[in-house]
Every structure is written in C-alpha cells, then in structure tokens.
Amino acid sequence: MIPKxxxxxxxxxxxxxxVEGVEKGITSIQGLIAQGRGEAFDYLLGEKTSKSALQAEKxxxxxxLLAKKPVISVNGxxxxxxxxxxxxxxxxxxxxxxxxxxxxxQERVNKIIDHLRSLGAKRMYTxxxxxxxxxxxxxxxxxxxxxxxxxxxxxxLEDGDRCKALVDMGKKVIAIDLNPLSRTAQCAHVxxxxxxxxxxxxxxxxxxxxxxxxxxxxxxxxxxxxNKKNLNGSIEEIIGHLTFIC
Amino acid sequence: MIPKxxxxxxxxxxxxxxVEGVEKGITSIQGLIAQGRGEAFDYLLGEKTSKSALQAEKxxxxxxLLAKKPVISVNGxxxxxxxxxxxxxxxxxxxxxxxxxxxxxQERVNKIIDHLRSLGAKRMYTxxxxxxxxxxxxxxxxxxxxxxxxxxxxxxLEDGDRCKALVDMGKKVIAIDLNPLSRTAQCAHVxxxxxxxxxxxxxxxxxxxxxxxxxxxxxxxxxxxxNKKNLNGSIEEIIGHLTFIC
Numbered sequence: 001m002i003p004k005x006x007x008x009x010x011x012x013x014x015x016x017x018x019v020e021g022v023e024k025g026i027t028s029i030q031g032l033i034a035q036g037r038g039e040a041f042d043y044l045l046g047e048k049t050s051k052s053a054l055q056a057e058k059x060x061x062x063x064x065l066l067a068k069k070p071v072i073s074v075n076g077x078x079x080x081x082x083x084x085x086x087x088x089x090x091x092x093x094x095x096x097x098x099x100x101x102x103x104x105x106q107e108r109v110n111k112i113i114d115h116l117r118s119l120g121a122k123r124m125y126t127x128x129x130x131x132x133x134x135x136x137x138x139x140x141x142x143x144x145x146x147x148x149x150x151x152x153x154x155x156x157l158e159d160g161d162r163c164k165a166l167v168d169m170g171k172k173v174i175a176i177d178l179n180p181l182s183r184t185a186q187c188a189h190v191x192x193x194x195x196x197x198x199x200x201x202x203x204x205x206x207x208x209x210x211x212x213x214x215x216x217x218x219x220x221x222x223x224x225x226x227n228k229k230n231l232n233g234s235i236e237e238i239i240g241h242l243t244f245i246c
Numbered sequence: 247m248i249p250k251x252x253x254x255x256x257x258x259x260x261x262x263x264x265v266e267g268v269e270k271g272i273t274s275i276q277g278l279i280a281q282g283r284g285e286a287f288d289y290l291l292g293e294k295t296s297k298s299a300l301q302a303e304k305x306x307x308x309x310x311l312l313a314k315k316p317v318i319s320v321n322g323x324x325x326x327x328x329x330x331x332x333x334x335x336x337x338x339x340x341x342x343x344x345x346x347x348x349x350x351x352q353e354r355v356n357k358i359i360d361h362l363r364s365l366g367a368k369r370m371y372t373x374x375x376x377x378x379x380x381x382x383x384x385x386x387x388x389x390x391x392x393x394x395x396x397x398x399x400x401x402x403l404e405d406g407d408r409c410k411a412l413v414d415m416g417k418k419v420i421a422i423d424l425n426p427l428s429r430t431a432q433c434a435h436v437x438x439x440x441x442x443x444x445x446x447x448x449x450x451x452x453x454x455x456x457x458x459x460x461x462x463x464x465x466x467x468x469x470x471x472x473n474k475k476n477l478n479g480s481i482e483e484i485i486g487h488l489t490f491i492c
Contacts, residue, residue: 032282
C-alpha cells in the first residue's frame with residue numbers, strides 16, 4: 001500500500017494500475033515497458049501538463065467536436081489507466097470507443113470490452129471485420145463501422161506504424177504520447193505530449209468549454225495549430241530541464 | 247510476432263527478450279518497467295553509442311584489465327539481453343560472473359546461473375555467504391570470494407543504493423546505465439551511458455584492442471578520465487539531439 005503522502009504517489013499508483021491490468025489479463029506484459037518509457041519522459045517533463053500540451057488538448061477537443069465520425073481507440077494501458085475518463089470523453093464528444101491492441105488476442109479484446117461495459121461504456125465498436133491497409137493481418141483488424149470508416153481517431157499510446165497507416169487512410173489522427181520524438185508523435189495531426197491520466201480529463205474539460213462554440217470558431221482553433229511547433233515546445237521543455245541539471 | 251520489416255525491429259526484439267525473461271522466471275516484472283525507462287533514454291540518445299559512451303567503454307576496458315580481482319555482476323535484465331556478450335567479456339578480461347538481483351529470490355538466482363552455464367559460462371561466483379554493509383539483508387547477499395572481495399565490479403543496470411554501498415566498500419565501480427541523471431550514474435567511478443546491448447560488445451572490443459598495452463598506458467587512460475565531465479557530455483548529447491530535432 002503506497003501512502004498518499006509519498007512524493008511520487010500519483011506515478012506509483014499509475015504503475016500499480018498497470019500491474020493490476022496485467023494480472024487481470026487486460027494489459028499486455030509489453031504494456032509495462034510502455035509504462036516505464038512513459039515514466040521517464042514524464043519525469044523529464046516535470047510530471048505536469050506543459051503549456052504546449054494544454055494547447056494540443058484544446059485543439060484535440062475542437063477536432064473531436066468538428067468530426068463527423070470520431071472514434072476513440074482504446075488499448076490495454078488506456079483501459080486500466082483511464083477507463084472512466086475515456087467513457088466520459090466518449091459521451092461528451094459523441095465518439096464511440098473501439099478496442100485496438102498492438103499485441104492483439106481476441107480474448108484480451110473481449111476482456112477489455114467487458115471491462116469498459118462494466119464501467120458504463122455504451123457506444124462501442126466491437127467487430128473486427130475491416131483491415132487497415134499496409135499492416136500485417138492481426139494488427140490491421142478494425143471495425144468496418146468504427147475506426148475503418150472514422151474521419152477522426154483519437155489514439156492513446158499508439159504504435160508508430162499504425163498511426164502512419166491511419167494517416168495514410170486519410171484520417172485525422174490525434175495521438176497521446178509522452179515521447180515527443182516518437183514516430184507516432186511526429187506523424188499524428190495533433191499530438192498531446194502529456195500523461196494520459198492528465199490528458200484525457202483535460203480534453204474532456206476543453207470539449208465542455210468549447211461545446212457551444214460554432215464550427216467557424218472551432219475551425220479557427222484547428223487552423224491556427226501547428227503540430228510541429230507544438231512538439232518543439234514540448235522538446236524545449238525537456239531541454240530546459242536537462243540544462244538546469246547539467 | 248514482430249515482423250522484421252518493422253522500423254523499430256531491434257528495439258522491439260530487445261523488449262521481447264525481456265518479456266521472455268519474465269516468462270522464464272529469469273527477469274522480474276519490475277525489470278520490464280526498468281527496460282521501458284531505459285528505452286526512453288536510449289531514444290533521447292538517438293539509439294546509438296555517443297562519443298562520451300565510447301570513451302567510457304574504453305576506460306572501462308582499461309579498468310577491468312588493470313584490476314586484480316574484477317567481477318561482472320549480472321541481473322535479470324542483463325541475463326536475458328546480453329548473456330553471451332557478458333560471457334565473452336568475462337573471458338577476455340578474466341572477470342568471473344556473479345548473479346546479483348535487486349528483487350532477489352534464490353530460485354531466480356539459480357535459474358540465471360543455469361541459464362548462463364547453458365550458454366557456456368564457466369567461471370562464476372555462486373555462493374551468497376557475504377553481505378554488503380549498509381543494505382537490507384536480502385539485497386546485501388554476495389559471494390565472499392566474488393563481489394565481496396573484488397577490487398573492480400562491473401554492474402549493469404544497478405540500483406542506486408547498492409551502487410553507493412559498493413563504492414563505500416572501496417571498490418571501483420563501473421556502471422552501465424542509460425539514465426545519466428540516475429543515482430547509479432552519478433555515484434559510479436566510470437558510468438557507461440549506453441544501451442547494454444551495445445555497451446558490453448564495445449567494452450569487449452576495447453579490451454581486445456588494449457590487451458597488449460602495458461599497465462602505464464592503461465593507467466594513463468584511467469587517470470585522464472573524468473566521470474562527471476563524461477556524464478555531462480551524455481546529457482549534452484541528449485540536449486544536442488533534442489535541439490537538432492526541435
């Protein structure tokens with residue numbers, strides 16, 4: 001049991017959730033490695049939402065609100081770290097959830113679907129009758145009515161290859177990735193360089209604030225956003241940290 | 247199965263080895279998170295050996311060749327990532343291997359000893375009749391004839407506390423740690439900020455090149471080395487890398 005007073009309580013609790021996820025068969029064992037990687041980048045970012053990330057979160061909300069057919073992709077880490085938060089965002093921006101795993105097994109997909117439903121998820125795409133072009137079979141599987149035909153996909157902690165394949169399909173991709181250098185971060189249209197535990201609630205909050213804006217206002221926010229510049233902002237945050245130490 | 251065509255095949259295969267290690271009972275589950283943290287720093291270093299690291303690798307070879315009683319410590323991650331490479335280095339510099347685990351169980355120690363022997367390790371210290379002063383009992387266990395009485399210890403991926411305890415015993419400590427900010431990196435005498443998969447072969451190569459040098463030449467290499475400066479070099483490499491991308 002980790003005491004609430006522990007200076008790294010949040011980070012340690014997040015780690016515990018991932019370990020629990022592995023024990024429940026929801027998170028893949030590789031998810032632990034992804035968690036470790038995230039921890040390192042979060043540490044270098046000072047474990048807080050940067051100005052750049054907050055901006056990306058606001059623009060993501062606008063993109064989701066403007067979308068005709070948005071879908072939120074859920075993987076094994078997201079499913080244990082922020083299930084309620086994803087369900088809430090799904091409701092606010094009217095974007096069904098779809099389970100999409102890098103290390104895919106039908107058993108794990110079903111477990112995650114059940115897990116999300118038990119927490120109140122209503123609108124989910126659960127078929128695997130479509131294939132993303134350019135990916136090896138198992139990793140390409142998606143729902144024809146879901147990610148396959150979506151115009152906007154929010155992908156938390158996505159693999160670089162699949163992010164690129166989604167972009168190549170003409171979709172607008174929003175990624176949540178603590179590594180601003182990753183291929184996913186570099187190839188998405190909007191990259192949120194923030195811990196998923198802070199990012200999803202922040203996008204929901206922004207979506208609620210923007211909900212009554214008209215499409216022109218939302219579109220202006222999106223047009224003014226430069227993902228490359230925003231990513232550079234995050235990289236500069238890390239440089240600032242390292243320079244301070246060196 | 248990761249397709250060979252995947253652009254991050256090497257990194258993903260390394261990850262698979264750790265996962266396999268967990269499944270075999272050789273690597274601890276915490277080793278997975280450590281692996282992820284290492285991956286993040288490797289990303290930031292451009293996943294290649296920096297000039298600073300290469301220098302530290304050369305000096306490490308000199309330190310090992312000069313040692314009267316060098317020992318190479320092996321943990322659960324090292325045992326699955328670079329077992330053959332450690333055995334080879336052990337032969338070249340005449341430094342037996344000793345299994346030393348942060349999350350120690352005798353069962354896991356035995357598994358790793360068997361694993362290393364099956365791959366050809368001959369000279370190993372396998373007792374646990376000594377205690378490193380200042381550490382909690384289980385974590386303090388070492389072989390009296392091995393790490394306990396060694397003058398030089400190479401510790402790949404070591405815990406900060408234990409690194410400090412070894413230094414306090416008067417040993418010369420060579421650490422391999424991708425995080426130049428970690429306590430281990432900061433407290434070792436020679437810190438190799440490089441991926442263990444590149445570091446160990448590099449130290450072996452340098453040892454072969456230096457094998458015919460006389461002790462004065464080796465000692466000069468060691469004397470000229472400034473670990474703090476070298477670490478700052480690694481941090482600057484990261485900053486340079488980030489600045490280039492940015």
